[in-house]
């Protein structure tokens with residue numbers, strides 16, 4: 001990466017503010033205390049999605065955009081050896097506080113997904129749950145994930161679904177609709193009218209090309225629907241369980257490095 005994309009500084013500013021608002025005092029401890037592996041805003045169990053991660057025991061895992069690192073903590077509880085990578089110092093400070101509070105320790109590295117200061121071929125699994133998967137430029141972070149993985153290693157990431165990105169109004173605070181709000185052709189770099197952050201939402205065709213060019217074989221694209229018992233998220237309220245039972249609000253990609 002010769003020049004640092006402008007999105008990196010914008011997204012660090014966005015997540016510094018978000019951290020200040022959400023992770024004051026002891027907030028976050030519940031997420032670290034939780035034992036189950038659950039995905040996304042409706043907390044769907046890994047088993048109910050056909051186990052995208054599989055058995056992680058003994059695996060070297062890099063989480064790109066680990067945030068407060070609760071997902072890595074849950075993998076550590078299952079016997080994985082995670083390394084959390086995130087560019088926002090405030091998010092990593094919360095993760096360190098959680099490590100002190102719980103005694104679950106693993107390395108935390110301050111870096112964007114676009115350029116990770118870790119050696120080639122040093123991981124079995126690269127993971128992102130709403131981290132690099134939408135906050136980093138995929139033209140840069142997907143090749144970085146490929147570089148970090150050993151041959152045969154897996155990339156698993158969750159992000160907002162394509163249909164959600166097409167039906168969301170312009171303001172991220174709004175609620176998703178049942179109508180198309182923007183052309184598919186204009187997706188990739190997305191800036192909501194009310195936020196400083198920059199998101200990346202390639203079309204499915206673009207994801208497949210990006211993954212293929214970086215040296216991955218796509219294994220699965222999992223549509224993540226809300227379940228009958230799902231409740232609206234108390235912070236990410238932009239999608240109701242009713243909507244998300246009809247359309248997938250989130251998607252998980254799994255791919256294997258050739």
Ligand SMILES: C[S@@+](CC[C@H](N)C(=O)[O-])C[C@H]1O[C@@H](n2cnc3c(N)ncnc32)[C@H](O)[C@@H]1O
Nearest residue numbers: 011015065067068088091112113131132135136
């Ligand atoms: C929703 S949070 C992380 C998800 C994590 N599972 C959690 O909830 O703690 C998004 C994270 O992406 C990080 N992020 C922002 N820009 C990034 C980039 N260029 N590369 C990787 N991560 C980035 C933010 O700092 C933030 O911590």
